[in-house]
Amino acid sequence: MTGWTDIGALADIPQRGARVVKTSRGCIAVFRTGADEVYALDDACPHKGGPLSEGIVHGASVTCPLHNRVFDFATGAAQGADTEVATTYPVKVEGGRLLLDLAALADRSAA
Amino acid sequence: LVIIGAGMASGRALEELFSLAPDAYEVTLFNAEPRGNYNRIMLSPVLSGEKSYGEIVTHDADWYDSHGVETRFGEPVTAIDRGRKVVVTAKGETPYDKLVLATGSTPFIIPMPGHDLPGVIAYRDLDDTNTMIAAAATPGARAVVIGGGLLGLEAAAGLRLRGMEVSVVHLAGHLMERQLDPSAGYLLEKALAERGIAIHCSASSKEIYGQDRAEGLRLEDGTEIPADLIVMAVGIRPGTALGKAAGLETGRGIVIDDRCVTSDPDILAVGECVEHRGAVFGLVAPLFDMAKVLARTLAGEAAAFAPVEVATKLKVTGCDLFSAGDFAEGEGREDIVFRDPARGVYKRLVLKEDRLLGAVMYGDTADGAWFFGLIKDGTDVSEMRETLIFGPSFQGGTAPDPMAAVAALPDEAEICGCNGVSKGQVVAAINAGAHDIGALRAGCKASASCGTCTGLVEQVLALTLGDGFALPQAQPVCGCTELSHEDVRRLIKARELKSQAAVWQELGWTTKDGCHVCRPAINYYLLADWPLEYRDDPQSRFVNERNHANIQKDGTYSVMPRMWGGMTTPEELLAIAAAAKKYDAAVKVTGGQRIDLLGVKKEDLPAIWKDLNDAGMVSGHAYTKGLRTVKTCVGSDWCRFGTQDSTGLGIKLEKRLWGSWTPHKVKLAVSGCPRNCAEATCKDVGIVCVDSGYQIGVAGAAGMDVKETERLVDVATEEEAIEWSTAFIQLYREHAKYLDRPYKWVAKAGLDWVKEVLSDPAERRALNARFDISQSVYQTDPWAALVTAEERASWSSPIATIDLEAAE
Numbered sequence: 071m072t073g074w075t076d077i078g079a080l081a082d083i084p085q086r087g088a089r090v091v092k093t094s095r096g097c098i099a100v101f102r103t104g105a106d107e108v109y110a111l112d113d114a115c116p117h118k119g120g121p122l123s124e125g126i127v128h129g130a131s132v133t134c135p136l137h138n139r140v141f142d143f144a145t146g147a148a149q150g151a152d153t154e155v156a157t158t159y160p161v162k163v164e165g166g167r168l169l170l171d172l173a174a175l176a177d178r179s180a181a
Numbered sequence: 182l183v184i185i186g187a188g189m190a191s192g193r194a195l196e197e198l199f200s201l202a203p204d205a206y207e208v209t210l211f212n213a214e215p216r217g218n219y220n221r222i223m224l225s226p227v228l229s230g231e232k233s234y235g236e237i238v239t240h241d242a243d244w245y246d247s248h249g250v251e252t253r254f255g256e257p258v259t260a261i262d263r264g265r266k267v268v269v270t271a272k273g274e275t276p277y278d279k280l281v282l283a284t285g286s287t288p289f290i291i292p293m294p295g296h297d298l299p300g301v302i303a304y305r306d307l308d309d310t311n312t313m314i315a316a317a318a319t320p321g322a323r324a325v326v327i328g329g330g331l332l333g334l335e336a337a338a339g340l341r342l343r344g345m346e347v348s349v350v351h352l353a354g355h356l357m358e359r360q361l362d363p364s365a366g367y368l369l370e371k372a373l374a375e376r377g378i379a380i381h382c383s384a385s386s387k388e389i390y391g392q393d394r395a396e397g398l399r400l401e402d403g404t405e406i407p408a409d410l411i412v413m414a415v416g417i418r419p420g421t422a423l424g425k426a427a428g429l430e431t432g433r434g435i436v437i438d439d440r441c442v443t444s445d446p447d448i449l450a451v452g453e454c455v456e457h458r459g460a461v462f463g464l465v466a467p468l469f470d471m472a473k474v475l476a477r478t479l480a481g482e483a484a485a486f487a488p489v490e491v492a493t494k495l496k497v498t499g500c501d502l503f504s505a506g507d508f509a510e511g512e513g514r515e516d517i518v519f520r521d522p523a524r525g526v527y528k529r530l531v532l533k534e535d536r537l538l539g540a541v542m543y544g545d546t547a548d549g550a551w552f553f554g555l556i557k558d559g560t561d562v563s564e565m566r567e568t569l570i571f572g573p574s575f576q577g578g579t580a581p582d583p584m585a586a587v588a589a590l591p592d593e594a595e596i597c598g599c600n601g602v603s604k605g606q607v608v609a610a611i612n613a614g615a616h617d618i619g620a621l622r623a624g625c626k627a628s629a630s631c632g633t634c635t636g637l638v639e640q641v642l643a644l645t646l647g648d649g650f651a652l653p654q655a656q657p658v659c660g661c662t663e664l665s666h667e668d669v670r671r672l673i674k675a676r677e678l679k680s681q682a683a684v685w686q687e688l689g690w691t692t693k694d695g696c697h698v699c700r701p702a703i704n705y706y707l708l709a710d711w712p713l714e715y716r717d718d719p720q721s722r723f724v725n726e727r728n729h730a731n732i733q734k735d736g737t738y739s740v741m742p743r744m745w746g747g748m749t750t751p752e753e754l755l756a757i758a759a760a761a762k763k764y765d766a767a768v769k770v771t772g773g774q775r776i777d778l779l780g781v782k783k784e785d786l787p788a789i790w791k792d793l794n795d796a797g798m799v800s801g802h803a804y805t806k807g808l809r810t811v812k813t814c815v816g817s818d819w820c821r822f823g824t825q826d827s828t829g830l831g832i833k834l835e836k837r838l839w840g841s842w843t844p845h846k847v848k849l850a851v852s853g854c855p856r857n858c859a860e861a862t863c864k865d866v867g868i869v870c871v872d873s874g875y876q877i878g879v880a881g882a883a884g885m886d887v888k889e890t891e892r893l894v895d896v897a898t899e900e901e902a903i904e905w906s907t908a909f910i911q912l913y914r915e916h917a918k919y920l921d922r923p924y925k926w927v928a929k930a931g932l933d934w935v936k937e938v939l940s941d942p943a944e945r946r947a948l949n950a951r952f953d954i955s956q957s958v959y960q961t962d963p964w965a966a967l968v969t970a971e972e973r974a975s976w977s978s979p980i981a982t983i984d985l986e987a988a989e
Contacts, residue, residue: 077981086694086720089980100980104694121736124724126697133697135724135732138629140697151623172983 074162074169080108081166088123088132091170098159098175099123100168101143103130109143110161110170116154182206182479183268183275185258185423186283190452190468192218192239194281197476199248205480208250209275211268214306215255217245222465224310228339234307261427263445279479282424282435282443282450286417286463291327295389301411304336309412316410317343324348325398325408327386329356333414334369337378340412348379348406350398355382360504365527365543367668371675372500372525381406419454419461432456439485441475451475457486489557503546506556507531508539519570522667523916523930528570535563548572587640596641597634600626604641611645618642659698661690666702666918673706679714681707681721695721702919705806708842709914712955717842725804728977729963730786739779740766740789742798743839746813746831746851747774756796764789773810773848775801787973790964799962802839806920808910809848811835812860816853816870825870827853830899834906840960841952844917844926847910862890865923866906875902879909879935880927888924891932893939908939908948914955 083089083102090113091098097113099122107130113123120136130143140149146156160171182198184191187210195208210217218240226232245252253270260269267274288303290296300316302309313336316322322345326337329351341347349356355366356373370380385401389411397407419434430436430444434456441449452468455461462468467488477484508531519528526544530537530552536559540552551573555562562569590596592605602625610625621638622629628638642650657663664672669688678684684703685694695703704721719727730738742757757776761768764785766778781789790800802809811834814820816827831851838847850861851868861867863883867890869876874897878890893909896902909923912935917926927935938944967973 075983077983082980084720092979092982094984097979118734119736121724121732124728124732126700126723127720128694128696128700129692136734138697151620168980170981175983 073171073173075172077168077170079166080106080163080168083108083168086127088125088127090123093175095175097123098170099132100161100170101127101132103127103143106163107143108161108163108168110159111141111143111146112157112159115139115141116156117148117152122156182208182279182281183277184208184210184281184283185268186285186420186452186454187212187214187216187218187240187252187254188283188285188452189218189221189239189465190285190472191281191283193469193472194283194451194475195240195248195250197473198479201476201482202480203248206279208248209277210245210250210252210254211256211258211270211275212252212254213257214308216307217241217252217254219307221306224304224307225335225339227307228310228313228336229342230314230339258423261423261448263427263448266447278447280448281475281479282429282448282454283452284420284423284454286453287420287422288413289416289418290413291386291415293386293388295391295395296413298389298391298395299393300391300395300409301389301413304332304412304414305417313340313410313412314343316340317345319409320344321346322410323408324410324412325350325406326412326414327398328414328416329353329380329382330359330414330416331357333412334373336412336414337373338376340410341376341378345410346379347377348381348408349373350381350384350386350400350406352385353382356380357502360502360508360541361527361543365529365541367671367675368522368525368527368543369500369502371671374675417453417463419456421454424448424450424454432459434461439474439487440478441471441486442478449475449478457488460488462488501542501544501546503542503549504540505549505553506537506539508541514538517566517570520667521929522671524934530570532562532566535561535566537562537569587637587644596637597627597629600629602627607638607641608645611642616642616646616650658702659696661692661695661699662688664688669703670706670916670918673703673710679707679711681718705842705844705919708959709844709955712951712958717959726806728783728786729790729800729804730781731804733779737780737782738786739777739803740781740786740793741771741775741777741801741803742793743801743835744775745835746811746828748813748828748832753796753798756793756798760789760792763792771803773801773803774812775803775810777803783977787964787967787976790967791973794962794965799839800964805842806845807840807842807847808835808838809846811838812848812850812864814851814853814858816851820853822856823853823870824872825853825875825899827851827859827868827870830868830870830875830902831859833899834903837903837907838910840962841910841914841956842959843910843914844919845922847913847923849906863887864890866890866909868902868906873897875899877902877905877909880924880932882922882924884922886924891927893932893936904945904949905939907952908945909935911948911952911955912938915951 077091085102086104088099088101091100099111099113101109111122113121115122115134117137117139120134122132122134124135125132131140133140139152141156146158148154159174162169220237220239223237227234256270258268258270267276288305302312317340324340324345324347326333326349329349337347337349355363356369374380387399387401389395390397390399395411397405398411399405421431421435424435425431435443435450435454437443437450437455437457441451443450451471453462471486474484474486514531514533517530529541531539537555542549590604594604596602596604596607606625607627610621615621615624621627628635658666672688676687678687681703700721701723704718707715708717725731730740732738761778764781766780769777771777811831813828813831817823817825818828834849847865849866850859850864852859852861853870855869857869861869862878863881867878867881876895877893879893881890882888894905913923913926967976
């Protein structure tokens with residue numbers, strides 16, 4: 071469908087931090103690791119809805135600020151004995167710009 | 182009787198022999214060194230200038246004379262002809278009926294390139310010592326000591342006292358690794374660094390460079406340490422050359438039997454050159470025993486040498502160190518470790534099967550002799566095991582059984598209040614395979630939130646697993662490291678680590694940039710120790726601190742403006758009410774004597790802050806590990822019973838302390854009289870005003886734990902009350918473990934130590950000055966940081982807003 075959409079510059083996201091993409095169907099947290107890799111997760115923790123964009127980013131994971139669930143960016147899976155899985159979205163960097171795959175979001179919402 | 186070697190063992194042997202059988206032998210004493218017997222151990226005070234050589238001589242010319250000893254000093258023996266029973270020197274042959282080899286040890290010289298340049302020495306005898314003293318006479322002279330064991334450190338200390346610039350290079354990861362574990366090694370390293378000795382651990386020496394003489398040491402990693410003198414203190418080997426050449430049985434040393442006789446019945450040996458039942462020796466006490474045995478054998482008496490446990494009590498540059506017995510690691514051995522890094526105290530006991538094998542103490546060696554006694558006697562210590570490390574003053578009485586209380590709890594009893602986990606659930610989790618606290622936290626969540634129940638959970642573990650469970654010692658900070666908070670705090674100071682990257686690198690973190698547990702702690706330690714060099718990192722802050730407001734369960738925030746000392750004005754109340762209406766907030770009065778506005782959306786935060794700022798209010802920091810509130814009661818302004826202006830003092834304290842980051846939240850209170858209406862006696866710092874002045878108490882608690890404050894000091898003036906309170910808080914900032922409230926920190930550091938430090942007026946002033954430096958950076962209102970409307974609007978704006986329908 072629509073595919074990769076420019077949502078801003080990599081520099082707009084603090085290193086080891088996140089910014090939020092607002093959509094009518096909810097927010098997406100876009101993360102930038104200390105090594106300048108980018109990932110995107112639903113900005114709602116699958117545990118109790120906490121804002122993952124507010125968590126501490128370390129390595130390639132983030133810790134939910136509410137109850138400390140730790141999510142791996144690549145798979146969205148909670149670490150340790152927790153079983154929740156956060157929804158992930160494809161995102162990449164090209165020429166310093168962030169591209170988010172909206173097709174994935176639209177598909178998800180339609181289903 | 183011919184004796185080769187005039188060292189300490191041979192000197193003692195002669196003394197013993199002459200008292201047992203003075204006329205049995207005509208004695209000839211050879212020595213390679215051009216001098217007689219002296220106390221080699223005392224060479225260190227000679228090096229440092231505390232003693233002269235004359236003072237350490239043990240046997241002088243008169244003594245040799247009176248005992249008829251023919252002395253041949255400075256005449257090395259080059260060979261022994263056992264067939265003809267003569268020894269050979271440059272001057273000729275000397276016959277013997279009995280021969281004693283006391284050739285001591287030779288220091289090991291690393292055969293690296295440059296090792297034979299002038300200026301490279303070992304540290305063994307008086308000649309080495311004199312070379313070092315001569316080198317130190319040149320102003321600005323530099324020395325490198327290779328070897329951070331006992332001898333190397335004594336050399337370094339002595340040279341430093343003589344004014345040289347000294348570096349120590351040591352292969353292992355920490356100093357004196359045979360006696361100390363890494364933490365004790367770092368304590369020692371820090372103490373030495375404070376005395377101006379540069380320490381390089383984990384450093385491998387590659388070569389000594391220089392044209393005609395040594396000019397410096399180059400390490401494997403390329404580091405060059407320029408030096409005029411290089412001292413090698415990397416170990417000794419028994420001096421076996423002569424005996425081996427003569428055909429005597431040698432292993433690591435010249436082999437002797439229990440009577441000190443070698444493989445040749447007319448040749449005996451004593452001292453560091455021997456090997457007895459596979460053991461070689463480097464401490465003097467057993468060798469003095471051996472000397473006695475040698476003497477008795479020579480006198481024709483029956484004697485047998487059996488090495489006895491020794492203790493060594495040392496002062497290495499004023500650092501007390503005691504070690505006894507065998508403290509190597511081994512199968513079936515267990516450690517009990519007592520660590521008090523703030524006071525530089527470390528004690529370690531090594532046990533095997535209920536018996537004490539070894540002990541190492543650093544900083545507080547008073548109980549050394551008692552532990553040594555337990556080692557020597559092989560006492561069964563199982564009864565006193567729990568209190569053993571505290572020494573003889575703390576033994577006796579039957580220990581109460583902590584397990585009885587936990588065992589009596591029913592299954593439904595709540596163990597973890599935060600997560601609602603019952604004893605039965607914990608036991609089920611343990612039986613399902615969660616055998617340590619980490620597994621239980623991750624699995625059934627017991628102890629995963631506030632942590633107060635950790636001790637209780639560990640007891641349930643012990644109860645359920647029995648002997649299969651062992652309580653852990655000094656916990657590491659998190660999964661990224663094995664170091665404890667105390668270790669990390671100390672290393673950040675000692676190694677001057679001023680950035681997060683320095684910490685990950687220098688302290689060997691296993692992750693690239695830490696985790697949600699350690700990053701906030703490291704961030705705090707760095708900003709507390711280096712307020713001007715390190716900047717606070719917002720990405721290492723919990724959400725509350727990053728957003729300057731408390732996140733609630735629905736993702737909205739609570740906003741709490743400061744209300745100095747709990748006093749407000751109609752104007753402030755009107756502004757608060759207006760903000761509550763405008764942003765549709767719930768209004769709650771807090772225990773800290775201020776007002777909380779709840780339910781504020783993140784994007785509205787900058788706007789509500791501006792409204793409150795415009796009314797002259799600043800952030801109440803209700804969300805920080807920082808100064809929270811200073812509660813007051815009305816005091817002499819209004820109250821019939823007020824002895825001092827408690828409200829005024831409270832406001833002054835709050836104005837001084839607000840904005841500072843602390844290891845955990847700090848709450849103060851000032852009560853105007855002992856009726857204590859401000860509840861000062863359960864605060865981190867609580868002041869009770871009395872007619873004569875101010876009673877300052879510290880280390881109270883009124884949350885998960887309830888604890889009364891302990892009296893720190895009584896002062897007469899308001900200025901002193903502020904000075905003492907600030908100094909206490911700064912001491913807390915500099916020393917406590919992240920997330921320890923002051924009462925937890927004082928329990929670890931000891932109130933006596935805190936009082937000792939703060940009782941020094943110069944120290945109080947210095948602490949206040951350091952606090953001021955930190956405040957010069959951090960006493961700012963975070964709410965006011967967003968100045969323009971544009972900044973406010975973009976503060977929490979999304980990076981993009983997507984209209985999905987349009988996109989589709």
